[in-house]
Amino acid sequence: MVVYEGMFILDASKYARDPVATAQQVTDLITQFEGTILASRLWDERKLAYPIKGHRKGIYWLTYFRMAGANITPLERQCEITDEIIRKLILKVDARIADALVQHALAGDAAPKRSPPPAVIASAIDPSEIESEE
Numbered sequence: 001m002v003v004y005e006g007m008f009i010l011d012a013s014k015y016a017r018d019p020v021a022t023a024q025q026v027t028d029l030i031t032q033f034e035g036t037i038l039a040s041r042l043w044d045e046r047k048l049a050y051p052i053k054g055h056r057k058g059i060y061w062l063t064y065f066r067m068a069g070a071n072i073t074p075l076e077r078q079c080e081i082t083d084e085i086i087r088k089l090i091l092k093v094d095a096r097i098a099d100a101l102v103q104h105a106l107a108g109d110a111a112p113k114r115s116p117p118p119a120v121i122a123s124a125i126d127p128s129e130i131e132s133e134e
Contacts, residue, residue: 001066003038003098006030008079009058009087012045025084026061033075035067039105052086064093064102 008026015022027037043060052058067075072090079088093101 001036001068003064003066003093003095003102004035004072005091005093005101006063006065007043007089008061008063008085009048009052010061011055011084011086012057012059013055014084015059022059022084023061025082026063029075029078029082030063030065030067032078033067033071035065035071035075038064038066038102040064041105055086058086062105064098064105 006026010022010026023040023042027040030037040061040063043062045057045059048056048058069092076088076090079085
C-alpha cells in the first residue's frame with residue numbers, strides 16, 4: 001500500500017451547516033475504497049481564485065491516507081460525483097518523507113494567519129541629499 005496526500009476543496013456552505021458530516025464524507029470515501037486514514041484535518045477556508053461549480057469560497061481539507069494504487073481511479077471518480085467535494089488533488093507521497101508529512105499534519109493547526117504588510121516602507125534616500133530648486 002502506498003501513502004497518498006489528498007487536498008479536497010469542500011463546499012463551504014455545506015461545511016458551515018454541518019462541519020463534522022461534511023468532513024466525514026471525505027473519510028468515508030477513502031475507507032469505502034479500502035484506504036486507511038493516517039491524518040485528516042482542516043487546512044484553511046479561502047476565497048477561490050475563480051468560481052468552481054458556482055462556488056466562490058471553499059474549505060481546504062488535507063488528508064494523508066494509505067491505499068492500493070488500483071483504488072485511486074475509482075476514488076477520484078466518486079469524488080467527482082460527490083456534492084460536498086468541489087475539487088480534489090491526490091498525490092502519491094515519496095515513502096522517504098511520508099512519516100514526516102503525516103506527523104506534521106497531525107501536529108499542525110490550520111494554516112497560520114498571514115501577517116499584515118508593514119505600514120511604512122523605509123526610504124533609502126536621505127532627505128538631506130535632495131537638492132531643492134530655489
